[in-house]
Amino acid sequence: MRLMRSPKALLVALFWTVCVPAKVLAVPAPAISVAYHLRYAGVGDSRVIVQITPENPLPAPVSLVIPRTYPGGYSFVPYDDFAEEVRAFSLDGKIIECKKDADGPRWAIGHGSERILRIEYRVNVGRMEDRIRSSVESSKIRKNYVGLLGYSVFGYIDGLQAAPVSLRVEGPQDWPVLSTLNPRIVGPKGMAEAQAANYDVLADSQVVMGPGVQFRELPGKIDLLMAVYSEGDEDVDAEGKLAREALDRVQEYFGDTPFKAYTVSLELLQPHQGHDYDFSQEHDSSGTFSLSVEHATNARSPDNHNYSTLLNYAHHMAHSWVPKRVWGVGYRPFNWELPLVIETIWFNEGFGRYAGTQAIFDGLPAEERKSRRNQMIARMHRILDEAPAFIQRMPLTLLSQEASFLYAADFRTGMNVFARGFLMAAEMDDCIQAKTGGRKSLRDAFRALLDWSAANHRAFQVEEMTGIISQSTDVDVHEIVEHWMKAPVG
Numbered sequence: 001m002r003l004m005r006s007p008k009a010l011l012v013a014l015f016w017t018v019c020v021p022a023k024v025l026a027v028p029a030p031a032i033s034v035a036y037h038l039r040y041a042g043v044g045d046s047r048v049i050v051q052i053t054p055e056n057p058l059p060a061p062v063s064l065v066i067p068r069t070y071p072g073g074y075s076f077v078p079y080d081d082f083a084e085e086v087r088a089f090s091l092d093g094k095i096i097e098c099k100k101d102a103d104g105p106r107w108a109i110g111h112g113s114e115r116i117l118r119i120e121y122r123v124n125v126g127r128m129e130d131r132i133r134s135s136v137e138s139s140k141i142r143k144n145y146v147g148l149l150g151y152s153v154f155g156y157i158d159g160l161q162a163a164p165v166s167l168r169v170e171g172p173q174d175w176p177v178l179s180t181l182n183p184r185i186v187g188p189k190g191m192a193e194a195q196a197a198n199y200d201v202l203a204d205s206q207v208v209m210g211p212g213v214q215f216r217e218l219p220g221k222i223d224l225l226m227a228v229y230s231e232g233d234e235d236v237d238a239e240g241k242l243a244r245e246a247l248d249r250v251q252e253y254f255g256d257t258p259f260k261a262y263t264v265s266l267e268l269l270q271p272h273q274g275h276d277y278d279f280s281q282e283h284d285s286s287g288t289f290s291l292s293v294e295h296a297t298n299a300r301s302p303d304n305h306n307y308s309t310l311l312n313y314a315h316h317m318a319h320s321w322v323p324k325r326v327w328g329v330g331y332r333p334f335n336w337e338l339p340l341v342i343e344t345i346w347f348n349e350g351f352g353r354y355a356g357t358q359a360i361f362d363g364l365p366a367e368e369r370k371s372r373r374n375q376m377i378a379r380m381h382r383i384l385d386e387a388p389a390f391i392q393r394m395p396l397t398l399l400s401q402e403a404s405f406l407y408a409a410d411f412r413t414g415m416n417v418f419a420r421g422f423l424m425a426a427e428m429d430d431c432i433q434a435k436t437g438g439r440k441s442l443r444d445a446f447r448a449l450l451d452w453s454a455a456n457h458r459a460f461q462v463e464e465m466t467g468i469i470s471q472s473t474d475v476d477v478h479e480i481v482e483h484w485m486k487a488p489v490g
Ligand SMILES: [Zn+2]
Pocket: 315, 316, 319, 348, 349, 352
């Protein structure tokens, strides 16, 4: 099966080897696409309905899987807890038994000779938000707003993850509805449609709807769509300008335009007691920015607001390149059931942070650029200095493996892994610029890494990354990598 390249070929193989015995030749072609239909009935309902319909009915049994983790979350979030009334329907209209696995996020569907036409379930978003204390990990439903993280509501039929997906979203009739898979301003028509290359892309998208959302389109080299829901005073135009500037700077830093449009889904919320706010989450070509209202952009914003907002946008936008388009061991292929052990979160979060930060610094006057950069580097050193001794004694690969599960839950792991990665990147950049008399910088290395990734479609080994950086800049960075891979305290 490994030799087969196309998703279609893979699906055919799965169908043959797993699902269907001898009489298969008489059966219609296997399912090669999957239709998702998401419905929200309207005010007062705290649940959404999801229907999954394979292009052709599937022979039982099949498994429905609902995610327990997501790319770049570095955590365990059992979204299957919020799926209710999981049902399946057979070709002849009968309800088929769906049995949840006692331990995993899977439902076994059917066991006899049924053919499964469609699977349907509800997701209790109200309960999700009650139980999940990290705002950025939960979807939301308000009186005039619904904001859904793809992976928190969309499950998949095991074996069909590679199949192309069509999505139809329906909300109340007069509501605007947006899928970030199809990022454009939508009128109040209560419906949106979109396509995705496969389940992973669908799961890493978002759905936003409701009269409480303010949309802005800001065209550019990469078009920007703002979708802002605010429970406080927010100047959406000023916010959009900041996001536009951040996206331009990040695009300029990496140099290419790997996607046509980027969506900022911004939530400015009145905090619920005991819940955490102010984390953001990157997606394939969009970001969820789930902040408390005190971070709104308005006439009362503090002096440093624009700068810190630019940095936050740039950080998450940079993730659309690092690690979404170049990544190290463990990030992909993605496993939606268990958090993957990732050896190179220092690249995702340290190098990614460095690129986003540097992109913003590049737009500052020379003096300010220097002092801002020095401040940032000093902050990273402080994180290292203030870490508990047991973290200081961890080599970087081990710290990254720990952060694979605990990044935000125990932010000491998250902060130390990004700080060490940032400082490694900064040292490389300084060294490259010094040795080439400013002819080259780490920016050239990022571009070479992206080219390598586009050609190879796989994770790099650290040695490969080091070689590509050295080669593309004519500066040997092996010693710098070796130094930072060790624990700061021996
Ligand atoms: Zn990040």
